[in-house]
Amino acid sequence: MLLYQALFSSGWLLVAGALVVYLFPSTVQQIGLSQWIVALILALLATDYMRRLLRRHLDGYTGDGLGATQQVSEIAIYAGLAASIPFV
Numbered sequence: 001m002l003l004y005q006a007l008f009s010s011g012w013l014l015v016a017g018a019l020v021v022y023l024f025p026s027t028v029q030q031i032g033l034s035q036w037i038v039a040l041i042l043a044l045l046a047t048d049y050m051r052r053l054l055r056r057h058l059d060g061y062t063g064d065g066l067g068a069t070q071q072v073s074e075i076a077i078y079a080g081l082a083a084s085i086p087f088v
């Protein structure tokens with residue numbers, strides 16, 4: 001059951017990533033596919049961390065918990081993109 005919840009919560013993040021690639025291909029080309037993959041992996045880890053945290057402390061999800069999960073995942077995406085920028 002927990003594996004199903006993890007796949008479901010992370011699946012929506014993968015769908016959103018696929019939509020970005022489909023709708024904005026020039027953005028993906030400018031940044032680079034490897035940088036997007038790093039950002040997506042970090043977002044998946046952040047989503048899984050929040051899922052486990054909410055499950056342990058609240059025994060499930062609340063609206064505030066889902067909002068916090070979205071914010072943490074978004075910060076992880078930005079951190080992944082920023083960390084993969086080559087410095088000259």
